[in-house]
Amino acid sequence: MATIPQEPRAIESRAAAGSQKIGALVVGGDHPGLAIARSLGRRGIPVYIIDDQYCISSFSKYAAKVIRVESILDERKTVDAVLEVGRRYNLRDWVLFPTRDENVAAFSRYRDELTPFFRVTTGDWKSVEWAWDKKKTYELAEKLGIPCPMTFNPMSLDEIPALFPRLPLAVKPAVKENFFYATGAKAWRANTPEELQSLYEKAIAQIRPEEILIQEIVPGDGTTQYSYCAFVRNGRPVSVLTARRARQHPREFGRAATYVETIDAPEIEDLSERFLKAIEFHGLVEIEYKRDPRSGEYKLLDVNARPWGFHAIGSAAGVDFPYMIYADQMGLxxxxxxxxxGVGWLRMVSDIPTAISDMFHGSLGISTYVKSLRATRVESVFNAGDPLPSLAELVMLPYLAAKKYLKFQK
Incomplete structure (x- = not known):
């Protein structure tokens, strides 16, 4: 696999022209994008954000400008919007940040169009595709001796009965976005033969059979799910933290973490670095694992080749990921x-109902919950020095919920 090209241009290329300081263009203004704006904005780096809906970053003092565009879901429209915004506001040589998987695919596939104008933090498709497509992720992991849940890719309903003895099973996509925006789910659980057949038929109505994976369910909830988070340069980690998802929603197949705490987990570092070296990865990455209580193995679940949802935990734990990738692109x-x-990150707006549900089901004690609040050093949106986004989020909750509902109905 070829090394990902990284060609940072001289900082003086813009300064010599007497124009503004080189900044960052962030695609997506939800809390991951807001965290990027805060990381860079505190250092006096200008940050522009584009989104296809009203977003909380519009109210941050660290977002110099927030621009509405037609779509940041469609790859071609996203690339066109990014280039148009770059030309309109004279953002040549700015650092381009994705915050969603579909942006990662767009920027990687159309990298040749983007790199003449922007510094693109997303790597070449020859590397990124191994993270984007879970089918490829699991195939490579198997070759490298990295444990994964047992996974099948049936091409028709006729192949489903052969899997009945392995129930319960999860029905999930190889490419998350196509499935997620069609169903609003990350995966479905099948406990019976009838459920497995029905869910496979439901999945095949939304995505191609090549993208439908049927996977063993590793027992446990988010408390057995771990993350390796890193800035990686040409397959070698530069800065690393490891964390555990203490709470997530939904509980079994969490679409998002609601409380995360950094831990020491050397077991997943070796596995992750083996994978990243094999694909010569360059950039920010989160690799998710679940510890199988039956074997003690850490099984690889997912690879996110972008700033992940709780990346703001890094700055509180001593690893400021957005600035690292910015500095790397600038040649600093x-x-x-x-x-x-021992550093906690909390998404309060979704953690409150999650914690209440976990307490109701007996999986979370009050003392454990209080301990997690005491460990929290970062809230996903609230920040005393930049308070307006959290107030705006409360006001915008009905709007954001409606937009999400409509997106899943398309």
Missing amino acids: PVEPSRGRA
């Missing part, structure tokens, strides 16, 4: 670092 030095354990 990046000092190796390691995130310290």
Whole structure:
């Protein structure tokens, strides 16, 4: 696999022309994009954000400008919008950040169009496709001796009965976005033969059979799910932290974490670095694992080749990921670092109902919940020095919920 080309241009290329300081263009203004704006904005780096809906970043003092565009879901429309915004506001040589998987695919596939204008933090498709397509992820992991849940890719309903003895099973997509925006789910659980057949038929009505994976369910909830988070340069980690999802929603197949805490988990570092070296990855990455209580193995679930939902935990733990990738693109030095354990990140707006549900089902005690609040150093949106986004989010909740509902009805 070829090394991902990284060609940072001289900082003086813009300064010599007497124009503004080189900044960052962030695609997506939800809390991951807001965290990028805060990381860079505190250092005086201008940040522009584009989104296809009203977003909380519009109210942040660290977002110099927020621009509405037609779509950041469709790959071609996203690339066209990014280039149009770049030309309109004279953002040549700015650093381009994705915040969603569909943006990663767009920027990687159309990298040749984007790199003459922007510094693109997303790598070449020859590397990124191994993270984008879970079918490829699991195939490579198997070759590298990295444990994964047992996974099948039936091409027709006729192949489903052969899987009945392996129930319960999860029906999930190889490419998350096509499935997620059609169903609003990350995966479905099948406990019976009838459920497995029905869910496969439901899935095949939404996505191609090549993208439908049927996978063993590793027992446990988010408390057994771990993340390796890193800034990686040409397949080698520069800065790393590891974390555990203490709470997520939904509980079994979590679409998003609601409370995460950094820990020391050396077991997943070796596995992750083996994978990243094989694809010569360059950039920010989160690799998710679930510890199988039956074998003690950490089984690889997912690879996110972008800033992940709780990446803001890094700055509180001593690893400021957005600035690292910005500095890397600018040709500035990046000092190796390691995130310290015991730092909590909280998504309050979704964690409250999640915690209540977990308490009701007996999987979360009040003392454990209070301990997690005491460990929290970062809230996904609230920040005392930048309070307006959190107030705006409360006001906008009905709007954001309606937009999400309509998106899943398309």
